[in-house]
Amino acid sequence: GAGVSQSPSNKVTEKGKDVELRCDPISGHTALYWYRQSLGQGLEFLIYFQGNSAPDKSGLPSDRFSAERTGGSVSTLTIQRTQQEDSAVYLCASSTTGTESNQPQHFGDGTRLSIL
């Protein structure tokens, strides 16, 4: 079956612009996660959605970052007024449920974001 799909695969934008990154999880997966992978910082948790519950936003680095998940499926990560330190690969993952932390997360191929 189809895996986690992320778009675009690459995004280059100028400092100060807003960007939107999209994630389409595996069908039927109720949990969705965003991570950031950057040099020097490794893989960092950003935000987690589980069903209709309020998202866990504890990993978002600043108020320029936000995310939403519409209809319990597709998610969009938005970065406003981008800075050069936002350059990274943004990975999305989904799992069958987030309430049981033993469920493996399935990752998309990521969006490589470059801020000029």
Added chain:
Amino acid sequence: AQSVTQLDSQVPVFEEAPVELRCNYSSSVSVYLFWYVQYPNQGLQLLLKYLSGSTLVKGINGFEAEFNKSQTSFHLRKPSVHISDTAEYFCAVSEINSGSRLTFGEGTQLTVNP
């Protein structure tokens, strides 16, 4: 809060040699443990996981890992590596009953040379 330490950032080995990638974790509560592999320009793929039971866990591609609670370690091993195993490997933990966010180690780049 939990943390994960991967002791080697780079591990070069020759083809058909055995390999061990080391992982230690720290947590005040019980955890689940995972190893993921990342090939260039791809996302992470689950290799194996330890949830409970037998401390020796077998995964895909001939990899296995052993959970050692007293040493808080979860080292990854393969008895004979192939060129195609060249990739970055990440150890990760999630705390039981504390949500599903993964905390990752810094990664180990495994390079298999002919």
